Amino acid sequence: MPTQPDIMHADSARNDLAEAVRLLQAGELVAFPTETVYGLGADAANPEAVAKIFAAKGRPADHPLIVHLAGAGYLESWARDIPPVAWELAEAFWPGPLTLILKRAPGVPHAVTGGQETVGVRVPSHPLALDLLRAYAQAGGGQNGMCGIAAPSANRFGRISPTDAAHVREELGAAVALVLDGGPCDVGIESTIVDLSRDDQTPRILRPGRITPEQIEAVIGVRPEIANAKKASVPRVSGSLDAHYAPRTPLRLVSWDDLITQAHEVHAAGQRCGVLVRRQLLFPAPHSFRRLPDEPDGFARHLYAALRELDQCGNDVILVEAIPGDAVWAAVADRLRRAACGSGAA
Structure with missing residues (x-):
């Protein structure tokens, strides 16, 4: 070792x-x-x-x-x-x-x-x-x-x-x-x-x-x-690829209503489901669950640690409650979009 x-x-x-x-x-x-x-x-x-x-x-x-x-x-x-x-x-x-x-x-x-x-x-x-x-x-x-x-x-x-x-x-x-x-x-x-x-x-x-x-x-x-990072005139920088910040477990960004539906579907299929949300769950708890603060700075502070935990729990999928479209959430939305794109890779 x-x-x-x-x-x-x-x-x-x-x-x-x-x-x-x-x-x-x-x-x-x-x-x-x-x-x-x-x-x-x-x-x-x-x-x-x-x-x-x-x-x-x-x-x-x-x-x-x-x-x-x-x-x-x-x-x-x-x-x-x-x-x-x-x-x-x-x-x-x-x-x-x-x-x-x-x-x-x-x-x-x-x-x-x-x-x-x-x-x-x-x-x-x-x-x-x-x-x-x-x-x-x-x-x-x-x-x-x-x-x-x-x-x-x-x-x-x-x-x-x-x-x-x-x-x-x-x-x-x-x-x-x-x-x-x-x-x-x-x-x-x-x-x-x-x-x-x-x-x-x-x-x-x-x-x-x-x-x-x-x-x-x-x-x-x-x-x-x-800037549009894909334009040739834009310098390459860290974290600008479509797939980045990603867990190995497939990650989906879903609305609150779709999250509930998809969590039930994952359970019904006999698979394990991890859930990351900003509000209290109103349905039976998934196999692993993290709730983060419903404000951008607090959410960002704990985001990567939460994703890492959910990635290590043997889940078949991680469902993440969609982030608000407000400008104050832009950085968090950027990380989650790239994480979803890169997730599930071996």
């Missing part, structure tokens, strides 16, 4: 970040918490270390990574021709769940950008992530003195993102040298991604998240466009 990575609990982790920094500088993988999900970290300036991320996740080589920084002061090492609007958004939302897509600086490896001339960068707000990034920078960073940690979600490619250290251990095992345990993630879904790489053009949202178009407009005075 493969050796599991060490998990450092919050108190000890804060006192032993030197080991995490040492491993990163040696080209190894370290998983760490952010406010969104747990990231699988490597020295973003080291193509060989970055390649280990792709190998551990089974991630396509042309799928770009997000570089995590200790602060906006490191931005110019990773991006060039940075527009004023980028600094405005950084001032307003960093540290926090906002990723900016900018033109790649000359020293940024194409291994990180998926071969593109753009790079995604953000400053996470989780205290342990910030401690790690600051300690890494203070120790001189990675190759060529660049202080950035590339960190996609710490799970197999296309599967449910981890929001707890135990999820990382279950999913990646010995592929990760060290897992820093910062407890459950507070936001629970991935960051908003905004494209600022086009000269003098309206910013575009490439992936919805906790930071909304309305919040962005309030800062920059312009409402960002919602």
